[in-house]
Amino acid sequence: LDAVKVEYYGNLVPLSQVANVNTPDAKTISIQPWEKTMLQAIEKGIIISNLGFNPSNDGSVIRVVLPPLTEERRKDIVKKVKSEAENAKITIRNLRKDANENIKRLQKEGLPEDEAKTAETNVQKTIDLHIKKVDELSAAKEAEIMQI
Structure with a gap:
């Protein structure tokens, strides 16, 4: 997710500057923003990045399940x-x-x-x-x- 940029107060910044990115298991990435207001922007940034991931937002954490490699x-x-x-x-x-x-x-x-x-x-x-x-x-x- 290094390539993901997120809009933060009008500027595009790397995802790592606005959230903690963790991997709870081999096929899941967990993204916990430092500000809850950033959830939508992070989700949008992941979708726009065209990495083929579908983020799911549960209100406090965004989870990305990695699809199997085709x-x-x-x-x-x-x-x-x-x-x-x-x-x-x-x-x-x-x-x-x-x-x-x-x-x-x-x-x-x-x-x-x-x-x-x-x-x-x-x-x-x-x-x-x-x-x-x-x-x-x-x-x-x-x-x-x-x-x-």
């Missing part, structure tokens, strides 16, 4: 995992580019060429290791999500 929803989540993994790899590659630029700069300032090559090799090994780790984590998460 095949379509699982595929959407896997797409999101792949997208986040790709973003992580792009960030890692940008770090490699920055490190290599720093090595080139140091080389111009007098760093011996053999030390520069060693540094570039070490940077590449580190980058390869972290990209492999991202791929492993992504594959494991995809398998976990698609498991019924």
